[in-house]
Amino acid sequence: MMHSLLIEGIGVQNWTYILVGLTFALYIGIAIWSRASSTKEFYVAGGGVSPLANGMATAADWMSAASFISMAGIISFAGYDGAVYLMGWTGGYVLLALLLAPYLRKFGKFTVPDFIGDRYYSKTARIVAVFCALLVSFTYVAGQMRGVGIVFSRFLEVDINTGVIIGMLIVLFYAVLGGMKGITYTQVAQYCVLIFAFMVPAIFISIQITGNPIPQFGFGGELADESGTYLLDKLDGMSTELGFAEYTEGSKSLIDIFAITLALMVGTAGLPHVIVRFFTVKRVKDARKSAGIALLLIVLLYSTAPAVAVFARTNMIETVSNQPYHDVPDWFKKWETTGLITFTDKNNDGLIQYLADKNENELVIDRDIMVLANPEIAKLPNWVIALVAAGGLAAALSTAAGLLLVISSSVSHDLVKKIINPKISEKGELVAARLSAIGAVCVAGYFGINPPGFVAAVVALAFGLAAASFFPAIILGIFYKRMNKEGAIAGMVVGIIAMLLYMIKYKLGWFDEVLPDKSEWWFGISPEGFGSIAMCLNFIVSIVIMSFTPSPPEDVQEIVENIRIPSAVGEANSH
Amino acid sequence: MKENKKENAKVYWKENIRYVLILLSIWFAVSYGAGILFKDVLNNFKIGGFKVGFWFAQQGSMYVFVILIFVYVRLMNKLDKKYGYDA
Numbered sequence A: 001m002m003h004s005l006l007i008e009g010i011g012v013q014n015w016t017y018i019l020v021g022l023t024f025a026l027y028i029g030i031a032i033w034s035r036a037s038s039t040k041e042f043y044v045a046g047g048g049v050s051p052l053a054n055g056m057a058t059a060a061d062w063m064s065a066a067s068f069i070s071m072a073g074i075i076s077f078a079g080y081d082g083a084v085y086l087m088g089w090t091g092g093y094v095l096l097a098l099l100l101a102p103y104l105r106k107f108g109k110f111t112v113p114d115f116i117g118d119r120y121y122s123k124t125a126r127i128v129a130v131f132c133a134l135l136v137s138f139t140y141v142a143g144q145m146r147g148v149g150i151v152f153s154r155f156l157e158v159d160i161n162t163g164v165i166i167g168m169l170i171v172l173f174y175a176v177l178g179g180m181k182g183i184t185y186t187q188v189a190q191y192c193v194l195i196f197a198f199m200v201p202a203i204f205i206s207i208q209i210t211g212n213p214i215p216q217f218g219f220g221g222e223l224a225d226e227s228g229t230y231l232l233d234k235l236d237g238m239s240t241e242l243g244f245a246e247y248t249e250g251s252k253s254l255i256d257i258f259a260i261t262l263a264l265m266v267g268t269a270g271l272p273h274v275i276v277r278f279f280t281v282k283r284v285k286d287a288r289k290s291a292g293i294a295l296l297l298i299v300l301l302y303s304t305a306p307a308v309a310v311f312a313r314t315n316m317i318e319t320v321s322n323q324p325y326h327d328v329p330d331w332f333k334k335w336e337t338t339g340l341i342t343f344t345d346k347n348n349d350g351l352i353q354y355l356a357d358k359n360e361n362e363l364v365i366d367r368d369i370m371v372l373a374n375p376e377i378a379k380l381p382n383w384v385i386a387l388v389a390a391g392g393l394a395a396a397l398s399t400a401a402g403l404l405l406v407i408s409s410s411v412s413h414d415l416v417k418k419i420i421n422p423k424i425s426e427k428g429e430l431v432a433a434r435l436s437a438i439g440a441v442c443v444a445g446y447f448g449i450n451p452p453g454f455v456a457a458v459v460a461l462a463f464g465l466a467a468a469s470f471f472p473a474i475i476l477g478i479f480y481k482r483m484n485k486e487g488a489i490a491g492m493v494v495g496i497i498a499m500l501l502y503m504i505k506y507k508l509g510w511f512d513e514v515l516p517d518k519s520e521w522w523f524g525i526s527p528e529g530f531g532s533i534a535m536c537l538n539f540i541v542s543i544v545i546m547s548f549t550p551s552p553p554e555d556v557q558e559i560v561e562n563i564r565i566p567s568a569v570g571e572a573n574s575h
Numbered sequence B: 001m002k003e004n005k006k007e008n009a010k011v012y013w014k015e016n017i018r019y020v021l022i023l024l025s026i027w028f029a030v031s032y033g034a035g036i037l038f039k040d041v042l043n044n045f046k047i048g049g050f051k052v053g054f055w056f057a058q059q060g061s062m063y064v065f066v067i068l069i070f071v072y073v074r075l076m077n078k079l080d081k082k083y084g085y086d087a
Helices: A002-009 A012-033 A039-047 A051-062 A065-107 A112-119 A123-156 A160-210 A231-241 A254-270 A272-279 A284-320 A330-337 A382-420 A426-449 A455-459 A462-479 A485-508 A530-547 A554-563 B002-037 B052-082
Strands: A341-343 A363-365
Touching: A012 A123, A012 A160, A012 A382, A039 A160, A039 A272, A039 A382, A039 A426, A051 A160, A051 A272, A051 A284, A051 A382, A065 A112, A065 A123, A065 A254, A065 A272, A065 A284, A065 A382, A065 A462, A065 A554, A065 B002, A065 B052, A112 A123, A112 A272, A112 A382, A112 A462, A112 A554, A123 A160, A123 A272, A123 A382, A123 A426, A123 A462, A123 A485, A160 A284, A160 A382, A160 A426, A231 A284, A254 A272, A254 A462, A254 A530, A254 B002, A272 A284, A272 A382, A272 A462, A284 B052, A330 A341, A382 A426, A462 A485, A462 A530, A462 A554, A485 A530, B002 B052
Parallel strands: none
Antiparallel strands: A341 A363
């Protein structure tokens, strides 16, 4: 009796402090235990990470605040169209496992620009690659720091900026101290936290709505109320009644769905912070295996997200649509004060009209609420609500740390060691790596606190940038022995410039007075999907330029032959 | 001897490429095929409460992706052994 009173008595707020505090203590503990003492440990965790640990770390590295907090919400508003993220962000791992990871591991250096620089025997190629890596990583990391700030402010009621600074300090601590080694093992812990935090509410809600404890089956099942109706049929019906497209049909054009999915897949395979994780395992076969494990662990969350999306949307519509405003549950009022739900009673009937028609619709709901408020909407216990906060932080911090490492190694290894001062000592390079990590955290924190208006718009385009720049250069570097530096450099430059221009014109609207309308998109392809066009441009330009320029030298062709066979893996510190 | 080694590597690479092409065509078929291009046709059929095209787009293709990677891992481990690259 006393005991249960005690449990009841701990509010959401306190539970959040307890869970977030415990997980942070864990991350710091791991950071102290896994300090890096050499550049090899700092860049690639010593190169001896087990496939399972690397799979878990890759999964946490990959799943960001966007995957954890926003994705299910985006799907619940987009319906079928949300599949672009599900397929796009998982299908890339097939490309990674089959086309990139084993060969890059065999190549056995520290960074993606390392590969580009050596394979294309050119400092220019390396510098172009460093530029692309920094551009991709910075656009991505700013969004993560913002995510940390938002979780802090919503759950712990601290100011967003204070939240960003706390997040910065934590990441700073383990990224600077431990480098890749510290990051790898904290990411393993963060994966456990985030997957637990995502699955628990999903399972609870699946049981509530469908009676099936497995969300993946539940959302294709019948309702628990024994009416014999399928949940998806009910949601399709509710959606059309309110004027929306059928949930399972979606509304984007076929070509755009195709292009976005392709850009996200290829972009995923070309993101430097994901690729670099495969440098940390011991053997080529471990690289393949850990790509498989990573995807399995990612799909665990990604296959649950569309179920959560359906549950949340059904719950939400049922709870608020056509209900009297003064009867709404507590969570509605609470999120209203944060401005993430807004209600304007346009026709003064005291009821909430949630409709597709913008003129009549009275309710605006931020997509992030679908995951953050889901446990409250489903009336789950306080500790589950707090768990979601800890999970969101784990997701944001793990991704931020991985990106910061790419930024710092691009600077200390590719710029300082390989270009500016090749004679720098091991110790000096380690100091440079730590300093650039600190610098990167500060820049990321600055963008987190003062987000330029375009950050949110640009984060999704990081994939397009990666697809347009790295992917073709790496693929051609492995599969096309004849590809030379002239072709690869020209391809990367054209690809990234095309992507940037399209993005600036059609996403940011800086070239025109007003943002150009959808009807002006090339072939009806959105800026998010343009990465696939820019990638094709890169391939074409590379091959055309190559055919007019000399073959790569003999020793480079030997490198290519050598990375194609898995045995005799060079140690990651072979230089 | 050196020629032999080169020949070995060449044959190994050819077989690898064959596996990759087969697996990637399945990768393409489930996602871009079943999940996007032929979604509307497949949506005329249902498994439980799922329209089939919708299921491929939001569930099935992801499961197939995972299976494809593990199949590749097995195939390549065998291939490595066959050509003596598993040392």
